[in-house]
Amino acid sequence: xxxxxxxxxxxxxxxxxxxxxxxYELENVRRVYRTGGGEVRALDGIDLRIAxxxxxxxxxxxxxxxxxxxxxxxxxxxxxxGSLLFNGxxxxxxxxxxxxxxxxxxxxxxxxxxxxxPTLTAAENVEVAMVPNAPDRAARRARSTELLGxxxxxxxxxxxxxxxxxxxxxxxxxxxxxxxxxxxxxxxxPTGNLDSTTADEVVSALRAxxxxxxxxxxxxxxxxxxxxxxxxxxxxxxxxxxxxxxATIRSLFAPPPPSPSP
Amino acid sequence: xxxxxYIAQELxxxxxxxxxxxxxxxxxVGLVIGIIGVSQGLHDAQASVLAPLxxxxxxxxxxxxxxxxxxxxxxxxxxxxxxxxxxxxxxxxFRNGGGGGNGGLNQQDTQALLSENQNVVTxxxxxxxxxxxxxxxxxLSATLLSFPDDAVKQIQSVPGVTSATGGLVQxxxxxxGTVPQIVASIQTGGETFTQTVRPDPMTDAExxxxxxxxxxxxxxxxGNNQSGATNGTTGGTGGTGGTGSTPPxxxxxxxxxxxxxxxRAAxxxxxxxCLPQRFQQFQAQFTTPLRTIQQVVNPPSTDxxxxxxxxAGVDPANPTTGLVTKDQLTSGSWLAKDATDQILVNVAYxxxxxxxxxxxxxxxxxxxxxxxLVRPTLTGSTADVYFPLPVLQNLAGKQNRVTQVLVKAKxxxxxxxxxxxxxxxLPGAEVVTTKALADQVTGSLADASKLADRLGGVLAVxxxxxxxxxxxxxxxxxxxxxxxEIGTLRAIGWxxxxxxxxxxxxxxxxxxxxxxxxxxxxxxxxxxxxxxxxSLSATSTGVPGLAGxxxxxxxxxxTSAVHTTTVTLSAPLHPSTLVLGVLIALLGGLLAGIxxxxxxxxxxxxVALRDLG
Numbered sequence: 019x020x021x022x023x024x025x026x027x028x029x030x031x032x033x034x035x036x037x038x039x040x041x042y043e044l045e046n047v048r049r050v051y052r053t054g055g056g057e058v059r060a061l062d063g064i065d066l067r068i069a070x071x072x073x074x075x076x077x078x079x080x081x082x083x084x085x086x087x088x089x090x091x092x093x094x095x096x097x098x099x100g101s102l103l104f105n106g107x108x109x110x111x112x113x114x115x116x117x118x119x120x121x122x123x124x125x126x127x128x129x130x131x132x133x134x135x136p137t138l139t140a141a142e143n144v145e146v147a148m149v150p151n152a153p154d155r156a157a158r159r160a161r162s163t164e165l166l167g168x169x170x171x172x173x174x175x176x177x178x179x180x181x182x183x184x185x186x187x188x189x190x191x192x193x194x195x196x197x198x199x200x201x202x203x204x205x206x207x208p209t210g211n212l213d214s215t216t217a218d219e220v221v222s223a224l225r226a227x228x229x230x231x232x233x234x235x236x237x238x239x240x241x242x243x244x245x246x247x248x249x250x251x252x253x254x255x256x257x258x259x260x261x262x263x264x265a266t267i268r269s270l271f272a273p274p275p276p277s278p279s280p
Numbered sequence: 281x282x283x284x285x286y287i288a289q290e291l292x293x294x295x296x297x298x299x300x301x302x303x304x305x306x307x308x309v310g311l312v313i314g315i316i317g318v319s320q321g322l323h324d325a326q327a328s329v330l331a332p333l334x335x336x337x338x339x340x341x342x343x344x345x346x347x348x349x350x351x352x353x354x355x356x357x358x359x360x361x362x363x364x365x366x367x368x369x370x371x372x373x374f375r376n377g378g379g380g381g382n383g384g385l386n387q388q389d390t391q392a393l394l395s396e397n398q399n400v401v402t403x404x405x406x407x408x409x410x411x412x413x414x415x416x417x418x419x420l421s422a423t424l425l426s427f428p429d430d431a432v433k434q435i436q437s438v439p440g441v442t443s444a445t446g447g448l449v450q451x452x453x454x455x456x457g458t459v460p461q462i463v464a465s466i467q468t469g470g471e472t473f474t475q476t477v478r479p480d481p482m483t484d485a486e487x488x489x490x491x492x493x494x495x496x497x498x499x500x501x502x503g504n505n506q507s508g509a510t511n512g513t514t515g516g517t518g519g520t521g522g523t524g525s526t527p528p529x530x531x532x533x534x535x536x537x538x539x540x541x542x543x544r545a546a547x548x549x550x551x552x553x554c555l556p557q558r559f560q561q562f563q564a565q566f567t568t569p570l571r572t573i574q575q576v577v578n579p580p581s582t583d584x585x586x587x588x589x590x591x592a593g594v595d596p597a598n599p600t601t602g603l604v605t606k607d608q609l610t611s612g613s614w615l616a617k618d619a620t621d622q623i624l625v626n627v628a629y630x631x632x633x634x635x636x637x638x639x640x641x642x643x644x645x646x647x648x649x650x651x652x653l654v655r656p657t658l659t660g661s662t663a664d665v666y667f668p669l670p671v672l673q674n675l676a677g678k679q680n681r682v683t684q685v686l687v688k689a690k691x692x693x694x695x696x697x698x699x700x701x702x703x704x705x706l707p708g709a710e711v712v713t714t715k716a717l718a719d720q721v722t723g724s725l726a727d728a729s730k731l732a733d734r735l736g737g738v739l740a741v742x743x744x745x746x747x748x749x750x751x752x753x754x755x756x757x758x759x760x761x762x763x764x765e766i767g768t769l770r771a772i773g774w775x776x777x778x779x780x781x782x783x784x785x786x787x788x789x790x791x792x793x794x795x796x797x798x799x800x801x802x803x804x805x806x807x808x809x810x811x812x813x814x815s816l817s818a819t820s821t822g823v824p825g826l827a828g829x830x831x832x833x834x835x836x837x838x839t840s841a842v843h844t845t846t847v848t849l850s851a852p853l854h855p856s857t858l859v860l861g862v863l864i865a866l867l868g869g870l871l872a873g874i875x876x877x878x879x880x881x882x883x884x885x886x887v888a889l890r891d892l893g
Contacts, residue, residue: 085889094771094886115775121885122773133768133888137293138286146286147772194772206889 039106041201041233042068042091047100049086060086062256063100068235070201073228075247076237082253085206088237092125092204093117105201122150126195128224128236130207132187134179140166140190141175147197165193169223185216192223196232203227205236209243221246287785297758298790301751305794305868308740308747309861310801315736316860317806317851325847339695340687342435342702343710344425408459417643419450419591419676426681431706435685438701440694446682447603448593448672449663457584464575469568479559486556493554589629592663593672593682596622601686604656604666612637612652615668622651622668629664641665644675747794748868755787755876766880767888780877787876791869795862802853802861809851 049061060083068074078084089095090102093109096117102109105124112120126147127133134143144162152158166175169189171182179187188208195203205224209217221236221243228234228248236247244250252259291298407414426448435444482490552560592603596615599606604624606614615622625635630653635641639650648667656662673679687702689695699711759766769779 089886089889092771094884094889118770118773118775121771125773127768127771127888129768129888131764133764135765135768137289142285142289146769146774150773150775150778198773 040067041070041072041105042066043101043103044090045101047090047097047102049083049090049095050098059256061090061097064256064258066251066258066261068233071228071231071233072249073225073234073247074236074249074251075244076235076251076253077239077241077244078253078259079239081255083256084237084253087253088204088206088235091202091235092127093120119150122147123198124201126198126200126203128188128191128195128203128205128208130210132179132184132191132211134187134190134194136179139176139178140171140182140186140193143179143190144194144197147194151198161197162193165196166190168196169193183216184212185219188212188216188220189223192220192227196227200232202233202235205234207238208236209238209240217243284785286782287789290786291789294758297754298793301754301787301790301872302794302797304747304750305791305865306797306801308744308868309795309798309865310805311743312740312864313798313802313853313857313861314805314851315740316857317802317853318809318849319733319736320854320857321809321849321851324852325849328847339689339692339713340699340702341712342427342431342685342687342706343683343712344427344706344708410459412459413457414459415454415456415642417675418453418455419672419678420453421450421676421678421683425708426678426683427685427706427709429680429682431709432682432685434705435687435702438698438705440690440698440701442688442690443601444688445595445598445601445686446669447595447684447686448669448676448678448681449603449683450591450593450672450676450678452589452591452665453586454589455584455586460584466573466575467570468573469570472565472567474565482556482559490554490556494550497550497554499548499550589664590662591665591667591672591675593667593669594624596668601688603663603684603686604654608654608656610653610655612650614652615666616651619651619668620671621646621648623648624652624654624666625650626662626664626666627653627655744864744868748871751787751790751868751872752875755783755872756879759783759876759879763883763887764890766883767885767890770883770885771888776881779880780873783876783880784870784873787869787873788866789869790872791866792862794868795865798861798865799858802858806851806853809849813848813850815848 044064044066047061047064047066048059051058051060062083064087076084076087086095090097090109091104093104093112094117096102096110096112100110104120107120109117109120134140135146138146141159141162144165145158148158148161152161163172163175166172169192171186171189171193174182174186179190182190188211192203195205203224208220208224212220217240224234224236225246234247236243238244249261249263251261407416427446429446432444432446435441594602594604594615596617596619599614609624610627612624615624623641625633625639630636630650635650635653637650637652640647641650642648654666667675669682673681687698689698695713699713703709703711766779769782770776774782
């Protein structure tokens with residue numbers, strides 16, 4: 019978390035105080051979907067700790083459970099069993115309302131399809147995320163202007179998403195994810211709809227955030243993208259297949275990549 | 281509020297859906313407002329038509345209609361309407377009158393009723409010699425029977441009755457033309473018949489008595505007897521022929537015998553005295569008496585023209601209650617007390633006949649001055665010409681009789697009870713409350729009113745329902761298209777409530793727009809109605825019975841007893857109607873928002889993460 023991201027707009031957000039210890043603590047987390055035919059064990063005993071400020075990539079083939087894990091990490095869903103602590107709080111025991119509040123304050127989402135609201139301008143799309151926390155319109159506008167400037171879209175604040183390129187839209191989405199100064203950015207295949215150049219820009223932006231202290235978790239099946247994260251967690255059939263620190267590997271076999279420019 | 285700009289953007293972005301939904305609601309609202317306005321206008325029109333009746337304060341109208349269904353066995357007023365109309369009957373009434381005790385409908389009544397319909401036999405011959413020109417007004421009761429004045433007093437004594445006033449309504453036939461040869465005099469009789477009859481021979485029982493008688497009178501009998509028998513034979517033959525041409529009751533057949541058989545012998549009086557009785561009665565000759573038979577022949581077609589109008593008698597001394605009241609005067613003045621040559625004329629009739637205040641109408645030798653024009657109530661007993669009651673009674677030959685009694689009850693609640701009591705008192709009477717009369721108002725006004733109330737109501741409900749359903753379906757489809765957007769909003773921290781609030785805001789805004797546009801539509805309807813100002817006619821049969829009279833049919837003329845009033849329709853828009861219209865549209869928006877919001881609230885936020893494909 020940087021000072022630059024802390025503005026008066028956060029006054030209404032009343033963030034939880036930082037608890038000591040890791041941001042996420044998952045112990046034996048299971049998520050079982052009951053379908054007409056029987057049970058689907060999307061996650062079957064996940065143990066995972068994610069430290070504050072970490073940049074983590076979750077990899078795995080389709081059906082490995084990576085999307086389910088992202089939903090649990092983003093407080094969009096609750097585990098069937100096991101405990102999932104976020105900032106020291108048990109998400110599994112939280113009410114729907116508390117989950118909503120948690121998402122609005124502590125989580126920023128970046129989606130594969132950008133998920134901007136097509137009828138709203140870039141600035142308004144950023145402001146939408148602040149509505150639950152900051153009723154003050156002027157404060158919202160100031161914050162959105164600042165954030166769009168940070169992602170390099172200062173001159174495009176009044177454009178509708180349809181007038182922006184894919185990369186620009188995703189950068190608006192990143193600005194929106196940052197709007198409430200979250201503890202974590204969850205990115206679901208953020209580069210899936212982008213060409214490689216633009217994808218590189220977006221990953222660089224996320225990496226920069228991570229370096230500023232924001233926890234960044236990105237779900238991807240792209241090894242190249244995953245390799246940009248400091249830590250790679252590979253899932254298979256609902257289990258953690260491997261969990262390794264890229265930095266260690268890279269430091270052993272490869273020179274560091276060029277420093278990203280946001 | 282952030283909502284407002286989001287709502288505005290959303291509605292602008294999905295303009296087609298917005299316009300379609302708003303237009304549906306607007307049509308529904310416009311229709312409802314229009315229908316309410318027209319309905320209001322119709323009710324206003326009806327009220328204006330019926331208002332004079334209320335102002336008269338007549339609660340109950342008592343009439344007697346020939347041919348009316350008897351209420352029970354003892355109250356058969358009349359069952360033979362055609363007979364009464366022809367003046368030959370009143371038989372039903374006779375029976376009734378003979379029974380007596382039927383609330384004053386006694387023998388006297390019966391006579392009066394007979395006389396009131398005598399006028400109907402229009403013996404035009406009485407108007408002058410055949411070939412003379414004539415102008416004559418006949419006043420007929422038709423099937424509307426009259427009461428004696430006593431009935432008014434009787435009704436006055438019924439508890440709950442504040443006042444009872446008599447009125448007389450007559451169907452007048454104004455005829456002009458040449459007196460036709462209607463009555464033919466035929467002279468018969470005066471003929472002398474001669475005949476011979478052969479009587480049966482004297483029986484064995486009669487003969488000894490005859491001979492004994494003659495012997496006692498010293499008459500010799502012998503060949504003479506034989507000769508008498510021969511003569512008798514001849515006479516008998518002639519008698520057979522004579523029987524056919526002479527009424528047998530006259531006993532003329534016997535005359536032949538007397539003449540033929542005993543003509544010469546009768547010179548001796550002893551013969552005559554001794555003959556059996558049946559022989560003595562015969563006469564040889566007789567003359568039928570002279571008789572003149574008056575026969576009414578079918579009226580020959582002459583140049584007689586007739587026009588009918590209705591005439592009513594009102595009490596000049598009572599300008600507030602009656603068949604017409606001073607309130608209903610549109611120009612001129614009310615009848616003077618004790619006036620004998622003043623009349624009031626219905627505005628409609630005056631228009632038709634180009635009559636104004638000051639016009640004179642000659643009726644049966646007297647000139648009547650039109651002193652005022654009146655616009656009588658539709659449901660009351662409307663007439664074309666109003667006479668002072670005694671004047672019309674004289675003209676119609678119905679002294680001290682009235683055809684209807686206008687009753688005012690103490691209060692509205694007692695009307696039905698009073699009506700029932702009057703029915704008991706005058707079993708043959710038709711007792712109608714003004715409320716029932718108001719219900720009889722027919723014509724386009726009543727039709728339109730019914731149409732507006734029934735069809736209009738149904739139409740409005742259908743259109744509104746359709747508009748609501750369309751609004752809901754379009755909102756549901758919008759939610760389905762915005763699943764990802766809604767999921768995203770939920771994922772980035774919008775609560776269900778906030779999402780539903782957003783959708784409600786959108787649909788309510790559409791409802792508001794629809795409501796306001798609907799007000800415009802409703803106003804257009806009102807302006808359109810005002811522009812075209814369709815005339816509606818209200819028709820009342822007025823006096824029960826008179827219009828449907830067979831008598832009017834007798835003269836081949838439609839009576840003017842069916843009265844029509846024309847009013848112009850407007851569609852007033854009351855503020856409450858406008859508010860209602862907007863509220864209806866907002867309700868449509870609310871329903872659509874609730875349906876859409878319910879659907880949106882069921883979406884899991886995780887849908888935001890789903891792949892596009």
